[in-house]
Amino acid sequence: KAGVTQTPRYLIKTRGQQVTLSCSPISGHRSVSWYQQTPGQGLQFLFEYFSETQRNKGNFPGRFSGRQFSNSRSEMNVSTLELGDSALYLCASSLGFGTPPYEQYFGPGTRLTVT
């Protein structure tokens, strides 16, 4: 079974631009979560989608948004990019949501550099 895929793998943008990242979960998985990883802050949870609805959200500004499609694929968007948004953005998929405990399976990430 194919794993979580993320596109693009690398991206360079300039300050003020916006960016859209894409994630395709493991087949049959219905929950998609997004994380940001930076050297200073480590891995931080952004938001999670299940059945096309955002179910919970981390402590990030409104410039960070996402959506999920009926086929469970997800996109995240960052508007008005800042230098501090340079990071590895990770997508993770889970079979379900809530209970029983569902492990998350991560994709390879998208490395975003903002100049």
Added chain:
Amino acid sequence: DAKTTQPPSMDCAEGRAANLPCNHSTISGNEYVYWYRQIHSQGPQYIIHGLKNNETNEMASLIITEDRKSSTLILPHATLRDTAVYYCIVRVPSNTGNQFYFGTGTSLTVIP
């Protein structure tokens, strides 16, 4: 979710067992212990999880103490490819989401 404490770094000789400890003294009765690892610049990889019983899979074994205040991840025969940052996370399954809160983990270096 309960806080975890892990040593920042460990070394292990190739071919030997790597024993990675995790302290979670404030764990509650319905919180699970999860282990993930992250090889440099890749996405975290799920390893194993457990509630109170010891667990084993093709990658590792998880030993949870009887009082559940600590656990140990065991990689039985470490290889160079096991060099990674290992994260111990405790969380309760919740209808509010699947999110994991990663700490700083243990950087394991397998030495030839």
